Each structure stands twice: as C-alpha cells, then as structure tokens.
Amino acid sequence: MRRALRSFAHFWYDFVVGDDWRMAAAAVVILAVTWFAAHHGLNLWWLVPLAVVATVTGSVLFALRSSGERRGDR
Amino acid sequence: MHEALLVISTFLASSVEMVEALTIVLAVGLTRGWRSALLGSAAALVVLAAVVAVLGPAVGHVPLAPLRLFVGALLLIFGLQWLRKAILRAGGLKALHDEDAIYRTQVERARNTTASGREMDWYSFTVAFKGVFLEGFEVVFIVVTFGASAHQLGPAAAGAFAAVIIVGIVGVVLRAPLARVPENTMKFVVGIMLTSFGTFWGAEGAGVRWPGSDSAILGVVALVALSSIGLVLVLRRRLALSGAR
Numbered sequence: 001m002r003r004a005l006r007s008f009a010h011f012w013y014d015f016v017v018g019d020d021w022r023m024a025a026a027a028v029v030i031l032a033v034t035w036f037a038a039h040h041g042l043n044l045w046w047l048v049p050l051a052v053v054a055t056v057t058g059s060v061l062f063a064l065r066s067s068g069e070r071r072g073d074r
Numbered sequence: 075m076h077e078a079l080l081v082i083s084t085f086l087a088s089s090v091e092m093v094e095a096l097t098i099v100l101a102v103g104l105t106r107g108w109r110s111a112l113l114g115s116a117a118a119l120v121v122l123a124a125v126v127a128v129l130g131p132a133v134g135h136v137p138l139a140p141l142r143l144f145v146g147a148l149l150l151i152f153g154l155q156w157l158r159k160a161i162l163r164a165g166g167l168k169a170l171h172d173e174d175a176i177y178r179t180q181v182e183r184a185r186n187t188t189a190s191g192r193e194m195d196w197y198s199f200t201v202a203f204k205g206v207f208l209e210g211f212e213v214v215f216i217v218v219t220f221g222a223s224a225h226q227l228g229p230a231a232a233g234a235f236a237a238v239i240i241v242g243i244v245g246v247v248l249r250a251p252l253a254r255v256p257e258n259t260m261k262f263v264v265g266i267m268l269t270s271f272g273t274f275w276g277a278e279g280a281g282v283r284w285p286g287s288d289s290a291i292l293g294v295v296a297l298v299a300l301s302s303i304g305l306v307l308v309l310r311r312r313l314a315l316s317g318a319r
Contacts (some may be wrong), residue, residue: 015211016148018155027150027272031143031280038281045284048277049294052150052269053301059158060165060305064312067167 020062026055076288077229079295080220083267084233087216090260091209092241094176098205100245101180102198110195114202122210129218130227138225143279145219150276152215153268160265161302163258165309170258213237216268223275266302270295 017024030051037044095115103111162168184201217234221227274284274291284290 015215016152016155018159020155020158023154023158024151027147027154027276031147031150031276034277034282035143035280043281043283045277045282045290048273048280048282049297052154052273053297056154056157056161056269057301057305059154060161060309063158063162063167064309068316 020059022062023055023059026051026058030055076224076291077226079267079291080224080226080271081229081233083264083271084213084217084220084230085237086260086267087264088213088234088237089241090257090264091213092237093257095206095209096241096245097177098180098209099202100249101177102184102201104249105181105184106195106198110198111202113194114199114204115206117199118203118206118210121207122214125211125214126217126231129214130221130231136222139279139281141279142223142275145223146272146274146276146279148272149216149219149223149268150272152219153265153270153272156261157265157269157298157302160258160262161305161309164262164306166313167309220271223271262302266295266299270298273298 030048034044034048037047099111099115102114159168163170180201184197213234217227217230221230224230270291273294278284286293
C-alpha cells in the first residue's frame with residue numbers, strides 16, 4: 001500500500017514538476033508575491049511575466065553550467 | 075483571439091502526444107498483431123474520456139478566481155518544465171526526440187518478448203494501453219486546465235479531438251512512425267503556449283488586472299517566445315564555442 005502511494009506521488013511529481021524543482025518553487029513564490037501585492041492594492045501585472053522569463057533563463061543557464069562541469073570532469 | 079489561441083494550443087499539444095502514442099502502438103501492432111494493440115489503445119481512450127467527463131463538469135462548479143490561481147499555477151509549473159526541455163533540445167544541450175529511434179527500440183522489445191500463445195496478447199495490450207494512456211493523460215491535463223481557466227472546455231476538447239482524428243488517420247494510412255512531423259518545433263511552440271497561458275491565468279487568479287484585458291495574452295506570448303528563442307541562440311553559441319576550443 002505504502003509502495004503504491006509512493007509510486008503514485010512519484011508519478012505526479014514527475015508529471016508536473018519534472019527535472020528542475022526550483023522552477024516549480026519559483027512559480028509558487030512568484031504567484032504568492034503577486035497575490036499578496038494584489039490584496040494590498042498593488043496591481044503588479046508586469047511581475048509574473050518578467051519573473052517567469054528570469055526563472056526559465058536561470059534554469060537553462062544552470063543546466064548549461066552543469067553540462068559544462070560534467071564535460072570538464074572527463 | 076483568445077479562443078483561437080486556446081484551440082491551436084490544445085491541437086498542437088495533442089498532436090505531439092498523439093504522434094508519440096502512435097509510434098508505440100504501430101511498433102507493437104506491426105510486430106505482434108493488431109487485435110490486442112488496438113484493444114489496449116481503445117481501453118486507454120475510454121479511461122481518458124471518462125477522466126475528462128468526470129473532471130470537466132466538476133471544475134466548472136468551482137469559483138473562477140481560486141480555480142484560475144490553482145490551475146494557472148499548475149499550468150505554469152507544467153509549462154515551465156515543458157519549455158525548459160524544448161529550449162535545451164533546440165539549443166543542442168539535450169538529444170532531440172527521435173520517433174524513428176523510439177520505434178526501433180519498441181520493435182526490438184516486442185520481438186524479444188514471447189507471445190502468450192492465447193488469443194489475447196497481453197504484452198501488446200499493456201504496452202499499447204500504457205503508451206496511449208500516459209501520452210493521452212498530458213492531453214487531458216492540458217484540455218481540463220485550459221477548459222477550466224477559460225471556461226471553454228468545448229473548444230479546448232475540440233482542438234484535442236481534431237488532433238487525435240488527424241494523427242490517427244495519417245498513422246493508419248502510412249503505417250509508419252510520423253518521423254517527418256516537426257515534433258520538436260511543435261513541442262517548442264506548445265511550451266511557449268503553456269507557459270504563457272499559465273502566466274496569464276495564474277496572475278489573473280492572484281488578483282492581477284491585465285492592461286488590455288484578454289489581449290494581454292498576446293504580449294505575454296511574444297515575451298516568452300522572444301526570450302526562449304534568445305536562450306536557444308545563447309545555448310547554440312556557447313556550445314559551438316566550447317566545441318571549437
């Protein structure tokens with residue numbers, strides 16, 4: 001039973017979050033900050049698109065650096 | 075405009091997933107016989123249709139703002155990983171999706187597994203079911219989240235249904251993996267669309283009022299597309315430079 005639950009959770013994690021959990025965490029933080037700002041009268045419509053672009057850029061450059069380090073190790 | 079983008083997005087996403095599912099079904103069907111492979115595919119489609127039939131109307135009863143925040147966040151997270159993978163593939167940092175290679179692997183596996191000898195070939199049934207269900211589940215996820223966020227389940231499902239029919243017919247006619255479909259380019263476009271819609275609906279659910287209302291989605295798509303293309307160019311340049319050293 002526990003094994004089935006674990007593989008069920010693993011499937012959903014892999015399906016939604018995927019290879020880089022930091023991007024998922026960043027998305028949650030971005031939307032939380034936007035929600036907080038909106039509920040204090042600030043309409044930060046530009047924040048989410050810019051932060052999303054920054055998140056993708058960070059993740060891709062991190063992957064590039066990691067692959068460079070792997071190649072350098074050989 | 076909004077509706078057209080929605081239909082195009084679900085159509086493209088469904089097409090790429092259908093091409094992947096078709097490769098698996100063709101490999102099993104041509105190697106071990108069609109009956110069990112088609113039964114497995116049909117069973118998976120019935121289960122997927124049931125999931126849409128249950129989830130679709132259910133999400134329609136949830137208030138729009140919290141639904142958009144939750145579904146927008148899910149879609150954004152899902153879209154970000156799809157886009158990241160597409161950028162890494164287009165930039166040369168990750169191997170391109172190759173339907174021919176996947177087809178050859180599946181055929182090899184199917185040949186090396188002995189048939190049960192009974193009328194029903196459970197290996198074919200299971201492999202086809204798993205392939206269609208797992209690839210189709212991504213389509214269901216996109217259709218339900220798009221349909222729920224825009225309150226347009228009908229157009230979202232129509233886009234997906236059109237893709238299933240078109241790819242299915244082409245697959246039956248050709249009886250070969252659809253390696254010529256520009257799958258990696260389509261995945262890149264779908265990644266941009268998923269991320270853009272996730273950004274738009276997630277922000278709206280969080281209380282943002284977009285300048286220009288629904289037309290702001292075009293600006294978001296343009297920003298995500300341009301930055302993604304820019305990242306691909308940076309990757310290619312860096313990899314070319316490191317290869318030249």
